[in-house]
Amino acid sequence: MGDPGREEYKIQSFDAETQQLLKTALKAGRLECAELADLGQDEALCLAEEMQSLSWIGAFCSPQNRNPGAVDLEKVANVIVDHSLHDCVFSKEAGRMCYAIIQAESKQAGQSVFRRGLLNRLQQEYQAREQLRARSLQGWVCYVTFICNIFDYLRVNNMPMMALVNPVYDCLFRLAQPDSLSKEEEVDCLVLQLHRVGEQLEKMNRQRMDELFVLIRDGFLLPSGLSSLAQLLLLEIIEFRAAGWKTTPAAHKYYYSEVSD
Amino acid sequence: MGDPGREEYKIQSFDAETQQLLKTALKAGRLECAELADLGQDEALCLAEEMQSLSWIGAFCSPQNRNPGAVDLEKVANVIVDHSLHDCVFSKEAGRMCYAIIQAESKQAGQSVFRRGLLNRLQQEYQAREQLRARSLQGWVCYVTFICNIFDYLRVNNMPMMALVNPVYDCLFRLAQPDSLSKEEEVDCLVLQLHRVGEQLEKMNRQRMDELFVLIRDGFLLPSGLSSLAQLLLLEIIEFRAAGWKTTPAAHKYYYSEVSD
Numbered sequence: 337m338g339d340p341g342r343e344e345y346k347i348q349s350f351d352a353e354t355q356q357l358l359k360t361a362l363k364a365g366r367l368e369c370a371e372l373a374d375l376g377q378d379e380a381l382c383l384a385e386e387m388q389s390l391s392w393i394g395a396f397c398s399p400q401n402r403n404p405g406a407v408d409l410e411k412v413a414n415v416i417v418d419h420s421l422h423d424c425v426f427s428k429e430a431g432r433m434c435y436a437i438i439q440a441e442s443k444q445a446g447q448s449v450f451r452r453g454l455l456n457r458l459q460q461e462y463q464a465r466e467q468l469r470a471r472s473l474q475g476w477v478c479y480v481t482f483i484c485n486i487f488d489y490l491r492v493n494n495m496p497m498m499a500l501v502n503p504v505y506d507c508l509f510r511l512a513q514p515d516s517l518s519k520e521e522e523v524d525c526l527v528l529q530l531h532r533v534g535e536q537l538e539k540m541n542r543q544r545m546d547e548l549f550v551l552i553r554d555g556f557l558l559p560s561g562l563s564s565l566a567q568l569l570l571l572e573i574i575e576f577r578a579a580g581w582k583t584t585p586a587a588h589k590y591y592y593s594e595v596s597d
Numbered sequence: 598m599g600d601p602g603r604e605e606y607k608i609q610s611f612d613a614e615t616q617q618l619l620k621t622a623l624k625a626g627r628l629e630c631a632e633l634a635d636l637g638q639d640e641a642l643c644l645a646e647e648m649q650s651l652s653w654i655g656a657f658c659s660p661q662n663r664n665p666g667a668v669d670l671e672k673v674a675n676v677i678v679d680h681s682l683h684d685c686v687f688s689k690e691a692g693r694m695c696y697a698i699i700q701a702e703s704k705q706a707g708q709s710v711f712r713r714g715l716l717n718r719l720q721q722e723y724q725a726r727e728q729l730r731a732r733s734l735q736g737w738v739c740y741v742t743f744i745c746n747i748f749d750y751l752r753v754n755n756m757p758m759m760a761l762v763n764p765v766y767d768c769l770f771r772l773a774q775p776d777s778l779s780k781e782e783e784v785d786c787l788v789l790q791l792h793r794v795g796e797q798l799e800k801m802n803r804q805r806m807d808e809l810f811v812l813i814r815d816g817f818l819l820p821s822g823l824s825s826l827a828q829l830l831l832l833e834i835i836e837f838r839a840a841g842w843k844t845t846p847a848a849h850k851y852y853y854s855e856v857s858d
Binding site for chain 1 (some may be wrong): 803806807810811814817818819825828829832835836837839840841845847848850851
């Protein structure tokens with residue numbers, strides 16, 4: 337938001353055909369500006385911001401563009417997942433878009449082609465996660481970012497999806513293994529996801545969160561070649577959780593303000 | 598309590614003359630069993646337990662021993678400080694005894710000879726703390742334990758003594774310097790004191806506590822030859838403070854239960 341360069345990047349990062357597909361999908365779902373009001377106010381605001389930041393607000397809201405047409409929503413789901421695996425910035429934000437499409441699809445036809453397609457692809461990638469990690473560390477980090485973002489946004493009766501709890505935990509446990517803790521990209525991903533979804537995950541299964549933090553503390557305390565930055569990130573997340581998933585003012589000053597001093 | 602060996606050690610650790618001096622001081626203060634009821638119930642219980650654990654309950658409560666006599670309370674203060682500097686177990690508990698003597702002295706005669714003597718000696722040792730540390734690491738650790746224990750027990754209008762806040766902080770800051778963090782006795786002392794008086798100290802001066810934890814985090818994160826045990830202790834105290842001076846169940850399991858697994 338407010339960063340034209342980033343918006344530009346966003347819209348250009350899809351090829352023209354894919355952009356058209358996604359736009360059509362959103363329109364096919366008839367998720368119109370007016371319908372945003374049916375969502376909670378916060379959600380509507382978030383969505384509107386998201387659409388704006390993706391420069392789709394024009395196509396999305398202008399009446400002359402309403403031409404639902406046929407669109408393969410399973411293909412849309414695959415496009416989104418594929419793009420997420422290659423673009424970590426996109427994967428951080430894709431949850432909102434998926435949420436919007438799922439809402440729209442469900443409202444229009446009571447269907448869940450997109451949702452099913454999305455969850456199927458997530459599961460395929462989950463099962464092949466070790467291969468993905470071996471093949472492309474960035475792809476793996478993008479995948480974890482994406483599944484956590486989907487966990488964050490997709491709701492059933494205003495609760496996170498139970499089906500995603502263990503896969504998300506499994507990914508985070510993988511990131512907390514010694515070989516991952518020695519890689520800054522993975523540590524960075526781990527703490528980012530815990531900042532984002534840690535509290536919700538803990539509510540769904542406290543015991544696994546306790547176990548995850550055992551791994552994190554162990555990684556810290558056992559000789560393991562952690563970089564200084566990784567140590568700093570892990571200490572911050574340990575304090576963050578201990579304080580009830582909050583950053584205390586003193587911790588904020590230490591971890592965030594003093595860096596720029 | 599309930600450990601006869603330890604009681605035996607306690608009473609025998611003073612020479613006969615000193616034991617007599619202390620007993621007389623307590624009796625001179627006419628702090629009798631009946632008077633314990635004037636203290637809050639918890640304090641009375643603590644004191645009674647303390648006296649019992651020191652095997653003084655007999656001398657203290659039996660009527661035939663009530664023979665106040667003259668006693669030099671300044672000398673008593675010096676005896677207690679001297680003994681504290683040589684006996685870290687005693688220094689952890691001496692605060693209660695000092696509190697009892699101060700209460701008794703104040704009730705009987707509205708005087709504060711003992712209290713003044715105690716604070717003067719504390720200040721002398723405080724001013725010479727670097728020499729003390731250079732001369733005897735154990736003496737220094739005992740001193741910090743003692744002053745923190747005094748800070749914990751001595752109250753003015755149910756508040757900790759303002760005059761002790763900065764000296765106590767200065768001692769803890771000293772323990773958080775890199776050369777101290779590389780010594781397990783000092784790290785152990787630092788975290789013990791923070792467990793005991795950290796929350797009260799923070800209430801008296803939050804900014805200094807923030808600064809102290811900057812040193813602790815730095816010591817933890819910067820390459821500094823910390824032992825594994827020291828790292829574990831420091832990580833635990835960082836989590837302890839972050840959680841609002843509490844040990845969360847998960848942290849308890851990690852730091853305390855699993856050690857014995």
